[in-house]
Amino acid sequence: MTTENRTVVVTGIGAFTPLGGDAASTWEGLLAGRSGVRALEEDWAADLPVRIAARSAVEPAEVLPRPLLRKLDRSAQFALIAAREAWADAGYEQPATDEASPLDPERLGSVIASGIGGVTTLLDQYDVLREKGARKVSPHTVPMLMPNSPSANVGIEVGAQAGVHTPVSACASGAEAIGYAIEMIRTGRADVVVAGGTEAAIHPLPVAAFASMMAMSKRNDEPLRASRPYDKARDGFVLGEGAGVVVLESAEHAAKRGARVYCEAVGQGLSSDAHHIAQPEPTGSGVARALAQLFEHTDLDKAAVVHVNAHATSTPQGDVAEIKALRKELGEHLDHVAISATKSMTGHLLGGAGGVETVATVLALHHRQAPPTINVEDLDDEVDADIVRFEPRELPQGRIAALNNSFGFGGHNVVLAFRTV
Amino acid sequence: MAHTQDEVLSGLAEIVNEIAGIPQEDVELDKSFTDDLDVDSLSMVEVVVAAEERFDVKIPDDEVKNLKTVGDAVNYILTNAA
Numbered sequence: 001m002t003t004e005n006r007t008v009v010v011t012g013i014g015a016f017t018p019l020g021g022d023a024a025s026t027w028e029g030l031l032a033g034r035s036g037v038r039a040l041e042e043d044w045a046a047d048l049p050v051r052i053a054a055r056s057a058v059e060p061a062e063v064l065p066r067p068l069l070r071k072l073d074r075s076a077q078f079a080l081i082a083a084r085e086a087w088a089d090a091g092y093e094q095p096a097t098d099e100a101s102p103l104d105p106e107r108l109g110s111v112i113a114s115g116i117g118g119v120t121t122l123l124d125q126y127d128v129l130r131e132k133g134a135r136k137v138s139p140h141t142v143p144m145l146m147p148n149s150p151s152a153n154v155g156i157e158v159g160a161q162a163g164v165h166t167p168v169s170a171c172a173s174g175a176e177a178i179g180y181a182i183e184m185i186r187t188g189r190a191d192v193v194v195a196g197g198t199e200a201a202i203h204p205l206p207v208a209a210f211a212s213m214m215a216m217s218k219r220n221d222e223p224l225r226a227s228r229p230y231d232k233a234r235d236g237f238v239l240g241e242g243a244g245v246v247v248l249e250s251a252e253h254a255a256k257r258g259a260r261v262y263c264e265a266v267g268q269g270l271s272s273d274a275h276h277i278a279q280p281e282p283t284g285s286g287v288a289r290a291l292a293q294l295f296e297h298t299d300l301d302k303a304a305v306v307h308v309n310a311h312a313t314s315t316p317q318g319d320v321a322e323i324k325a326l327r328k329e330l331g332e333h334l335d336h337v338a339i340s341a342t343k344s345m346t347g348h349l350l351g352g353a354g355g356v357e358t359v360a361t362v363l364a365l366h367h368r369q370a371p372p373t374i375n376v377e378d379l380d381d382e383v384d385a386d387i388v389r390f391e392p393r394e395l396p397q398g399r400i401a402a403l404n405n406s407f408g409f410g411g412h413n414v415v416l417a418f419r420t421v
Numbered sequence: 422m423a424h425t426q427d428e429v430l431s432g433l434a435e436i437v438n439e440i441a442g443i444p445q446e447d448v449e450l451d452k453s454f455t456d457d458l459d460v461d462s463l464s465m466v467e468v469v470v471a472a473e474e475r476f477d478v479k480i481p482d483d484e485v486k487n488l489k490t491v492g493d494a495v496n497y498i499l500t501n502a503a
Contacts, residue, residue: 065442066439066442067440067441067442067459067464070440070467071463071464135470135473136470138467139463139464139466139467140463140464140467143463
């Protein structure tokens with residue numbers, strides 16, 4: 001196969017988040033500065049040090065039929081709902097394998113990632129094994145818990161035969177999936193790819209485990225104020241759940257069918273820290289290398305970047321390291337960049353974050369509005385950048401670009417770039 | 422306690438409805454689990470385990486492949502239930 005260099009565009013978006021059951025309600029929540037974080041009222045949370053989380057705003061049971069719910073882990077349920085929305089939003093009316101479909105299934109891919117996979121299925125079925133015996137363990141357990149399950153189920157749903165993939169890189173997984181999908185189209189392996197991230201890990205074990213790493217906010221009495229990136233009093237991330245999915249397409253393919261184009265997916269920058277399994281490299285050098293790679297391998301002009309949807313999870317170290325990296329690579333251009341930390345409202349969706357935040361970044365360009373970062377009451381002195389606070393910020397006219405950053409435990413750094421057409 | 426054919430059929434219909442979402446009235450003796458009722462091989466295991474519990478019967482793994490229609494399952498349960 002010859003290596004091509006095709007332009008990739010975004011033609012569909014879908015989201016299922018703590019702020020809403022679709023992309024429109026999520027966007028509305030982001031612009032309104034609404035927090036999706038709530039107290040965990042379940043009995044199991046009572047004795048945990050962390051008793052807050054950002055549950056999905058809508059329960060999948062309100063959307064999907066019962067037989068499907070039995071066969072899909074919650075993470076795959078989220079992904080399927082978001083993917084269906086994105087698929088319809090892109091103007092596709094049936095699976096590519098359907099005879100009536102204008103799309104060649106062998107030119108369609110699915111790349112949906114999850115950081116942890118079907119962890120609630122695994123743990124719930126272990127409870128079944130211990131309490132009721134092996135015979136009662138669900139025969140759907142393996143296809144539900146495998147981390148490629150959301151991608152595979154979405155691939156079956158849309159009829160994707162060019163390849164179904166699942167990159168796993170903790171909290172960078174969703175962004176890495178979208179980057180992988182961009183490459184599939186850019187290099188000519190596919191014309192259309194459904195891509196994004198999903199996560200459903202609000203369960204006592206993951207909550208206890210993250211809490212024991214001292215990674216999470218313990219602001220249990222003030223859930224709405226708990227996720228506060230860049231604020232001096234930030235004390236860790238708030239676990240969220242949900243999915244964000246986009247339909248990516250070669251510009252040529254989109255033009256040929258007269259599709260509505262949200263923006264161009266310019267490309268990605270990737271790097272790894274080789275520093276610590278769970279700590280960010282404090283100077284941000286790994287993130288800076290990912291940014292440098294992005295500008296080196298794409299035609300993106302630094303001066304065109306006017307908005308960054310930051311990784312900014314509300315941890316003391318990570319938020320500052322990211323800003324240092326942006327300053328290092330963008331220099332004085334950073335003074336004209338509106339930075340939004342949407343995790344202040346959605347919480348941290350782990351492997352779902354890159355998906356949801358890509359949807360937010362695409363909509364920010366589309367509507368030329370950067371969402372606010374809530375709870376920044378006392379801006380950290382080390383944050384030498386223009387954080388959008390209190391209310392949305394209008395973005396400039398002309399051909400503008402935006403970045404979506406995602407980093408993960410293990411030292412994975414992914415920067416995605418989008419640009420108006 | 423012995424079950425009647427109607428009891429077993431309606432019990433199976435409830436189980437298939439719960440697992441596969443098929444309306445109970447569509448679960449008839451001549452229907453194939455796979456071809457007519459959207460019960461794939463994994464969901465069939467769920468049906469079997471639920472039926473074992475409901476009708477107090479053991480359905481060995483080797484026997485499951487012989488239960489192609491609802492009628493096959495009803496007959497097996499009527500013959501083998503405690």
